[in-house]
Amino acid sequence: MTTDPALTSPAITVRPGAETGVSVALEDVHVAAPGPGQVRVGIRATGVCHSDLHVVNGDWPTDQPLVLGHEGAGVVEETGPGVTGVRTGDHVVLSWFAPCRACANCAAGRAWLCTGTTALANTLPDGTTPFTDASGGELWPYLGLGTFGSHVVVPETAVVVVDEELPFTVGALLGCSVTTGVGAVLNTARVPAGASAVVVGCGGVGLSIVMGLRLAGAHPIIAVDLSGEKRATAQELGADVVLDPRETDTGAWLRERFGGVDYAFEAIGNAHVIETLPGMLAPGGAAVLVGMPRMGARSSIDPYELADQGKSILGCNYGSSVARVDVPRLARLHLAGRLPLERLIDRVRPLAEGPQALDELAAGTGLRSILTP
Structure with missing residues (x-):
């Protein structure tokens, strides 16, 4: 564990509109240091998924300002108290459906049906957010992650360690679309x-x-x-x-x-x-x-x-997958040449082009876009 202070990260946010739709913008957000059971990850790649688009186009309404993004891969930078399963420097894929590991479904091996997760409420497990805007207002992590930025703070249960040989661009897709x-x-x-x-x-x-x-x-x-x-x-x-x-x-x-x-x-x-x-x-x-x-x-x-x-x-839902089991398995299949996941990636583009990537996704053009901070 380290003691790095809170930092500032560029991020793509969505804010509910006054009358219709939402506003999408690139802004600087403050990222808190990780608390108990939490991990700070430096994002290296994040996928642009239809689930992000559902929020932008109003299919899934939100009354909260959000940091978008839920397909992410990166490197562990800092761990909070009580974290034992990952350490600084680990290469990781983030799972958007962080299980509680305590409910009946988790105990039965059905983590994709977890009833204790707070991911769908767009919060960390303790009900808080690690993000604030320039004026100190709360910004909430979409599906508990908010990967459309350079840094995230997430629960340890959302972090899956993978082989360092796995490209971050491919790892990001393992966070949602491929595993699904x-x-x-x-x-x-x-x-x-x-x-x-x-x-x-x-x-x-x-x-x-x-x-x-x-x-x-x-x-x-x-x-x-x-x-x-x-x-x-x-x-x-x-x-x-x-x-x-x-x-x-x-x-x-x-x-x-x-x-x-x-x-x-x-x-x-x-x-x-x-x-x-x-x-x-x-x-x-x-x-x-x-x-x-x-x-x-x-x-x-x-x-x-x-x-x-x-x-x-x-x-x-989520391919009926247990991320801690299925993500490393799929990563190994990719590295062995059995899953040519790089073929899914149409463009790798800077984070600032996220709104454009969402527009292209809405239009059905191209394959998968990856954003890099």
Whole structure:
């Protein structure tokens, strides 16, 4: 443990607007020294994720000023009292869903269902924030992290030590999108070798699902996206067939060719697309909801079809992953050449270009942007 004082960090913040929308800005924020059970990390790379965009575009309303960002990787700079699992100099990936390690779900090995986490309240476990603005006003860490800056203070349970050979840019994606996508295949659906699958939406999470299906030995793998660039990348990463939904009725095509598929993964969070998933499935198949829709969205499903044909719908949060177990495992697979995660990264850009990266994400252009402080 060291005793570095509080410092100032450039960060991208979101503040609720007076009437409509929010304001996004780059500003200097003060970062407190870590308290008991807390760790200060110098951020080296952070991913720009749809969950950040959901806050910016109002799909997930907030009444708090936030420091955005939840996909981060960096180096431990300081530890607070009581921290025993990490030390200064460790290379780490940050998990946005820091588990309490005390509730019944954590005890049962289902950390992704933790009921004691404060991540969704955008606070540290003690209900505080490490961030303040220039006037001393509180800024809250998005999903308990706030990685769109040069430094964060996070709970020890959010910190996962990884091999120093792992690039920080790849490590940032392991904090959310990759762990979610690959975990949806291996943990949530538990896809067996030889099973057929379709992936609707080939952004960072969808392409991670494609890679997870390839790891699992699924066949055939069908990838669906409006973007020709994303379809091409999906094919490079293991998809056997790619479809443009403007040209092909995906459900009808799958029923005609295969009688439906065993697994249908939705990686957009679009309520209308979710309604079409049961029609893509063979009897006994499972639809897996991986994309996060806007709050309050509703989809209409024919329950008779589900019951009569034994089809199911599986919810997937964070790839049903335990970060402390799954993140190092995925990092090892990447370093061994089994998960070419660098293919997900479209651009590495300075933190100041974060608002532009969010705009491009909203427009559906490119793959994944990484910000570096």
